Amino acid sequence: MRDDAEVETAVVSSLESPSAPEGFVLEEIEMRGFMRYLEKTVPPLRFPEKYTVITGRTGAGKSSILDAITFALYGKTTRTDIQSVKLADICRPNGYVRVAFHQGDERWDVTRGFTTKKESYLEVTRDGEAVQGTIPDKERTIRDVVGLDYDGFRNSTFVRQEEMKELGAASGSERLAVFQKLFRLEIFEQALERAKERFTSLKSDIQAKEAEIAAREEALGRLPDLQQQLGSLDEERKVRGDRVAKLQSDF
Structure with missing residues (x-):
């Protein structure tokens, strides 16, 4: 079971003007039966400011929070990038992740999970109104709203620990190569x-x-x-x- 003391969040206020236009702004995450979060997160993990720092010791569940976001939005995580790991391995029956966010003036709520019979489902609402369609239809809607597919979102969000260690050990041209890898500069090339x-x-x-x-x-x-x-x-x-x-x- 998750120990709430293991994960703490420190909020850093945004330096942007409150009237500045907003893109994807995360509001809150709710989980149950997802990875090491066996019990429902009560209250949900909230992100009242644009910049939030998540700290905790190794294994506390920091990466799980980031994986929860991509799981809800795209049905994928950095762990399922490994072929031997399936979604059912990280989200238990009757488990789910709910992610709420703002995109511009619209509030979106995305919930993805598995029923007790291990059937996957995806629920999406916009300003409280349910988005209809099949799971692929809803996933296309999410990609259009966020403006990124899974690879684009992951590459612009995640820097893995092993990549940071590699950066610290590198020097000169090797460090440049590490930076190119970290920030996926090949995408721009x-x-x-x-x-x-x-x-x-x-x-x-x-x-x-x-x-x-x-x-x-x-x-x-x-x-x-x-x-x-x-x-x-x-x-x-x-x-x-x-x-x-x-x-x-x-x-």
Whole structure:
């Protein structure tokens, strides 16, 4: 059973203006039967400010709180990233995690868990109104609201202990490589490469369109000459028509 004394939270007030627009702002987490939180968290873990520091000794359940967030939102955790670990291994029958958060002016409540028959379920409400649909439908809604998929959320939120230890032991270029790994800079490099490819493709399309426009402008430039030639041909047609008519009248 979880010992409440093992996890303590220290709140650091936000330096942002209260009137500043808000993105994803966590409000509270409620758990039962999730990882080492066997009993329902009463009261829920609340986050009254934008910045919260969670402290506790090893094994106190700090990482479990972070895993609870991704479990509720995405049905995944850093532990289930390991293929041998299943969701049923970290959330017991009749267990669940409820996460409440604000996104802009809307309040969202997400509850994910398993029934006593080990059937998974997902409940989502927006401003107190239930969001309808299948579990995949609701998961798409959550991704759209949060603005990140699981990998994006995890990579922007978690720094594992072994990665911090690796950073402390590294030096020079090795430390730079560790920072690149910690902050997943390869994601930005990949995005940059995709942007370059897209730019090259768009540049090629623009050049093709410019060539097409130039060809049409050239054709338009020849239009007066063509109109003049057409007029001359029309005059010649009339003259020949008159000659034919005269010959017919003579016969």
